[in-house]
Each structure stands twice: as structure tokens, then as C-alpha cells.
Amino acid sequence: MKIGVLGGDGYCGWATALYLSARGHSVAIVDNYARRQWDYELGVQTLTPIKPLAERLKVWEQLTGRSIELFVGDITDYDFLHSTLRAFEPEAIVHFAEQRAAPYSMIDRKHAVFTQVNNVVGTLNLLFALRELAPDCHLVKLGTMGEYGTPNIDIEEGYITIEHNGRKDVLPFPKQPGSFYHLSKVHDSHNIMFACKIWGLRATDLNQGVVYGTVTDEVAFDEALINRFDYDEVFGTVLNRFCAQAVIGHCLTVYGKGGQTRGFLDIRDTVRCIELACLNPAGRGECRVFNQFTEQFSVMELAEAVQTAGRKMGFEVEIEHLPDPRVEAEEHYYNAKHSKLIDLGLQPHYLSDSLLDSLMNIAIRYRDRIDSSLFLPQVNWRQATNARRRQTAVEPVVLAARQG
């Protein structure tokens, strides 16, 4: 298939582009390098040193004989998007090209507005471009499990049958997103559903859980292909941060009680899910929703797993509870359905001791690059403006904000 990967220089996008290319698809990456720019803005860098995209693509071609096309630009620029789609003529578009960090969107008003305008306008542009140029092309859009929040009922995949006062309808599952970023994904979901209805577009909205892991088969071919490993408080995810903390003797920083439970998946499953969605497109006019994760964990469960793995490797690993910088339930019911991708053939890679060891080993390998001043949360949901000035490294033992 001809598949365009929007945001193909980012963490999920890069792994996806290589996987699809290796599987014989004709792939184009569309990216404006915004993700690299945000690293500069925040004064952070991925633990793994990543190469410029042009170099990555050259190495990929040398190693595999497969070339990936590249279109550099911003999809909020409609002329650019239009000419890209016209030139590449994709059968499927995988859309990762959004600002994807909740804390980034909560820094202040400008970051909130940027996140929502960037994400909503990019997706609106894409919907119009598909309507105009490629109404049969299948949109595979990355949403997030965070759209649902943590309701006290089971979470269904996108839609729920509601019986009410003796009548019944299948309606979009109610959304309770927990940041201006998560809200932007909810806005996208509503816009996409509407465009499918009025224009007969095909879409799959993938409400993805938290992704962990760095190494996919393709990335492992060569050091030059290595993927991101973000552990900072803004773009880092919790498991990465815990691994980086463990290998330098920093306590694992759990926000609040740590009962926050979310869906998780291995990046090797992300790339397979994307291919499964592409190979089994939605029908004309259909806006399908899949919950894309394989297991649920609470933050404390992950902290304890890293603690065990770390101790086995000889590290002293302690768990610290910080006041939760987010406004969220610290203990709650959580049971989200995720059978549709399994039905399409996904065979999950569950979080195992060996996977945790491999994550720890990456952290050990690049230990000298770890900047412990990036661990502590500086973006507080309760404040409208977070200065987010660079702190000097704080030793775990002097953590002022320690909780019971």
C-alpha cells in the first residue's frame, strides 16, 4: 500500500514508517521537525542520540534497499499539505502530526492555544484535503485513551449503547479529557466523525494508550536508526522516567498515590496496530474507533516493577511520592475494552521482565546523558502559568515536596 506517515520523525511515527517500509509498503514521511524544536525550547533531549531525519533515511535505504519519501512541511499550511497529497497519492494516511504532551499543553495559555490550534487545524486541513483530493483514502488518526478520562463505568471502543427512559441509541462514548492536549484530541475526534458523516470519508480513530519501548526490529538494524527515549517531565512517559531514575540512583517519582491506572502497549504493538488498521480499512462514511493498548497498569505497579528489575541488576531503587502536579483521580475504577485490534490479528507483546531489562539496559548504556534536573514536574495543572525554568539537579534525598 501507499501510506503517508504524518509526523514520521517522531517517536511512534519513526518506528511506524520503518515497520511499514520493511513490510513492503510504499511509505512517505511528512514532518516539520516540530518535535525536535520542542526539545530545544524546553532544554531537553532524548536519552538516545537521534540522527537528523535525512541521515536516518539514507542509512535505511543503504541497509534495506527501500526508500522512504520525505516531504518537509507543516500540515497546518494547507498549500503544503495539498501539494504533498497530490504528489504522493496515498491509499492510507497515518496521522501522528500533533503536539502530544499533556504537560506541554499545560505550561501556560500560549502553549494551550498552540496545542489546540495546531492539532485541530492540522486535522481539519487533512479532512478537507482528503475530501478534495482523495475521498477514498483511509485516515488512520492517532487519538488517545486519555480522551475518555476515568469514568466509573467500563470504557467501550468509541461508542456506547445507552438505554434511557425506555429508548435506546448507540452514541459517542462521553469524553472527560484531562489536559488541553487531551482536549485537542477530543475536538479532533468530533471533527473526524462529522467529516465521515457528511463526506463519506473513511477513518479509524486509534485511542492509543501510553507507549513504552524503544527497540523495534527495524530500529535495531543500525545505531543510526535508533528511536527516541524521552524521560523528561514534559515529553517523557512514566516508564522511561522510572528506568532513567533507577539507573542513576534517583528515587522513582510517583505522582500522588500512584493509583492512576492507564492502558499501556509496547511500541512493537503500536506499529503492528497501525498496519492492521491500514490493511483493514474503514468503510466509506465510517468513523471507527479502536482502543489501542494491551494491558492496564497503575503507576505504582510500574514503579514496583522497575524497582524489582533495578534491584535485580544491583541498583538501589526507592519510590517517592510527590504531590500530584496534575488534577486527576489518584485512585479510581478503570476497565477499558480493547478487543477490536486483537480481532484483527494483533498478538500483543506484554510487559515482561525481559522487556523491562532491555529498557533498563538502554538507560544504562546512555546513562551519561541523563540530566536528573529534568525529572521533577515543573508544570502544575492548578496554575495558569508555569515558568518552567531549568532547575539544577536535585538530589533525591533533599526532595522538598516529599509526601507520605
Next chain:
Amino acid sequence: MKIGVLGGDGYCGWATALYLSARGHSVAIVDNYARRQWDYELGVQTLTPIKPLAERLKVWEQLTGRSIELFVGDITDYDFLHSTLRAFEPEAIVHFAEQRAAPYSMIDRKHAVFTQVNNVVGTLNLLFALRELAPDCHLVKLGTMGEYGTPNIDIEEGYITIEHNGRKDVLPFPKQPGSFYHLSKVHDSHNIMFACKIWGLRATDLNQGVVYGTVTDEVAFDEALINRFDYDEVFGTVLNRFCAQAVIGHCLTVYGKGGQTRGFLDIRDTVRCIELACLNPAGRGECRVFNQFTEQFSVMELAEAVQTAGRKMGFEVEIEHLPDPRVEAEEHYYNAKHSKLIDLGLQPHYLSDSLLDSLMNIAIRYRDRIDSSLFLPQVNWRQATNARRRQTAVEPVVLAARQG
């Protein structure tokens, strides 16, 4: 109370500002005259000739001795909004300052993007300004009944108790909006709900039905205070259009079968609902939703009511069915709750023969200003781009698009 009316030069905003001023509140209007600009863009004008805002305000002060403050600017400009709130220090903000026409948002990509960015950013700015300057100020935000769409179950006021697999929760009512404009209001609702949760703001989201009527007690004081009467295909509402059509012998143009059922209310109830919301503010952290309408009608019921009223006045009034330019159910279940404003004391003005007569009389009075080329829909939901070129007047009998 000190009440800021954002969008106070528009149809609902103007009536509200005068009503609140007459009731003794200290009122400021914030407006950037966008509504007047859109008239120029579309080549249309309100049937009633409205005066410049500065003149309206001068006449109001001369007649009543009450002055209304004026801040001219755009709330998507945060510096302007910030300095305005700082200067006026409102206890309540009534927020009408959005692009409010579904067909306008469906003209093409630029209008869709403009509508969503304008509405979402304006509201985000307002939320941040309230958090920063006036966290106790009560936000009274105009939403729309169109956020709900037409589900096959009863529509509740904002939230619904869902029982599912043996568990229960109160969740936001699922939204199925029918245009990029209606979507923008859904985006706003989610953003407001979140801001109340994280910052403890107070908000009332008024999901308003279709408003009819031009004359409120205050507007009636003087011809210079007259309110808008929009009858064109973009900003006009259905009852106004039918009245304008009836008095010049044009058939009443019903879209499709005319079974589309919506909530309606008299503008005299709009202004009272707004005051009731202001006088009974939401609690800190509460995002309250009221469905603001008093009666449900189908489009055919309204057409028949205007036909009857028109014939009584000696006009020949025929009803024509055009293909529906919108993508919507032409026949459907509709039962929306609307008791919360009644509980606060609203005494509805129901649509009566005398009110219809008064609408017809306005149409007769300004009959010479009716431009029949503005009646026919030129914005088709199924197209991504609608040229919307000015047509010459089309006689009812030669309507090409006539349906059974």
C-alpha cells in the same frame, strides 16, 4: 451586578445588554463588530436597519439615563481581553462573542477553520483571563442545543446518568453536532468543563435553541435601538426567513421533508434566562448546563404557522420543499429536557398568533429591503467548497430544485 456582555453588538447580545442595563445592572459591551463585517462579506443586511453601536448607546443613555460601557476589540487578542477585564472587573461575563452561523462555517475550509479557531481561542483566552484576574467571576457561556444533535433518546441538560455493566456514573451527554460551527461549541463545552475542574472556575453553559423575535421592551423604546432581523440563507433563522418570504409572495422554503425538530425560544426569554443565570451563579468549580429553549417545533410546523398567519393577513403563502442542503435527519425522535431555567423562575413567552403577527408586521414594514436572492441555500454540507456567488432573484415558480 457588574456584567460584561461579550458580543454585545450582535442579535442576542444587544437585546441582553439593554435588558440587563434596564434592570439596573452595570453593563459593559465588548465587541469587535465582526457580525457587521460578515454582512459585508456575504453581501447581505439585516431586514431592520440597525444603527452604529456608538449611536445606539448614546440614544440608550439619553432615553434612560443609563450608560453602557464599551470596549472595542477582539477577545482572541489576549492583551485586549486582559486589559478589558482588568478595567471593568465584572462579576459575571456573558459570552456571545462567537461566529454563530452553521452555514457560514460550512462555506469552505477557510470558514471552517476560522470558525473553530475564533470560537475556541476566544473561549480559551477567556478561561485563562478569568483564572488570572477574576477566578470568582461567573462565566455565562452561550452554547447551542445543536451540540446534542438528534439522538434517539431523551436529551438531558448537559449530563446523563449511565448504567453500564452493573456500574453507574454521571457523564457528559454525548455530542453529535451537525456543522463545523456546532462542533466549535462542543469543543468550547469540553474546554470549559475542564477549566472549572482544574481551576475552580464557575460556569453556566447555556445550550440555547433557535431564537426568534426582534422586539424586546427595551428595543421598543426607540427606532434607533432596533435589533437585527436576519433572514438570509447564512445568518438568517428559519422563522425570520419564512416571514420575509410570506410578505413578498415567495414560497416558504422548507429544507427536505421539514421534519427537523428543534428547540425554540422568544428573544424576550433569552434575555431573562441570561439574567437568571447571572443572579444564580454556579458554584466554584461547577460547570452547569441549562437547555435554554421553551418549545419544540418541526420546520413544517413553523411553515404551516406562518402560512396560516400570512393568509389571515391576505398573503398568498405556499410551501415548497427544497433538497436539504444540510446533512441531517429529516425525520427523527426529539425530546429535550428544559426544566432548570423554569425552576429558576423563567416564565416563557410561547410562540403565539400575536407574536407571529408582530414578526410579520416587521417584515411588512421593511418589505422594500427584502432581497429575495438571499433566500435560497447556497451552502451545501456535501461540498467542501461553496462558491456562494450572489444570485439574481429567483421567482418561486421557477425554482429548479423543487421536490415532491
